[in-house]
Amino acid sequence: MFYAHIVVLYGLLSICSTNESKIKNAQRPVRLFTQEELQRYDGTEDGQPIYMAIKGVVFDVTTGKEFYRKGAPYNALVGKDSTRAVAKMSLEPADLTHDTTGLTESQLQSLEEIFKGTYKAKYPIVGYTSRRVLNEDGSPNIDFKPEDQPNFTIKDEL
Numbered sequence: 001m002f003y004a005h006i007v008v009l010y011g012l013l014s015i016c017s018t019n020e021s022k023i024k025n026a027q028r029p030v031r032l033f034t035q036e037e038l039q040r041y042d043g044t045e046d047g048q049p050i051y052m053a054i055k056g057v058v059f060d061v062t063t064g065k066e067f068y069r070k071g072a073p074y075n076a077l078v079g080k081d082s083t084r085a086v087a088k089m090s091l092e093p094a095d096l097t098h099d100t101t102g103l104t105e106s107q108l109q110s111l112e113e114i115f116k117g118t119y120k121a122k123y124p125i126v127g128y129t130s131r132r133v134l135n136e137d138g139s140p141n142i143d144f145k146p147e148d149q150p151n152f153t154i155k156d157e158l
């Protein structure tokens with residue numbers, strides 16, 4: 001009987017703390033990167049973190065420096081939003097952009113898989129590009145949802 005009470009109490013406490021952490025997440029400030037700021041983290045300087053964005057989400061990819069540091073095979077992808085390059089598996093300079101215009105269904109699907117399966121699984125999110133957080137006129141995009149919010153769907157952002 002006593003044991004059962006402990007179990008119930010533990011259950012209640014975990015529900016409360018889950019709600020509390022959701023509230024904390026919702027209030028966590030979001031770091032916004034302009035194109036120039038993101039460019040500073042392009043792996044050129046030793047000891048500086050390396051960042052890259054996909055779909056406007058900025059990841060710290062420093063732990064993957066064997067892929068991304070200066071001289072490494074995927075260095076071209078960092079310090080910028082490389083959504084198109086990742087979708088097309090291309091390192092062509094013209095594809096090193098956030099622009100998804102004209103991508104095929106299968107390229108978009110591949111983008112989602114790499115976004116979720118590699119980047120979100122492997123690397124911490126450190127912020128968002130200003131393009132994603134703000135509208136073109138600089139006003140806040142009221143539809144912006146940080147990745148760690150519940151009910152976030154990737155299709156919303158494209």
Ligand code: HEM
Nearest residue numbers: 061064067074077085086087088089090091114118119122
């Ligand atoms: C002959 C061509 C290529 C080969 C043999 C190759 C090989 C590989 C291998 C073996 C990995 C996995 C490494 C690991 O997880 O330990 C990888 C990861 C990756 N590749 Fe390629 N790749 C090629 C071309 C490309 C191109 C053109 C792109 C352009 C975007 C690309 C983007 C990536 C990305 C983004 C990752 C994930 C890196 C990470 O985990 O941070 N690859 N590749």
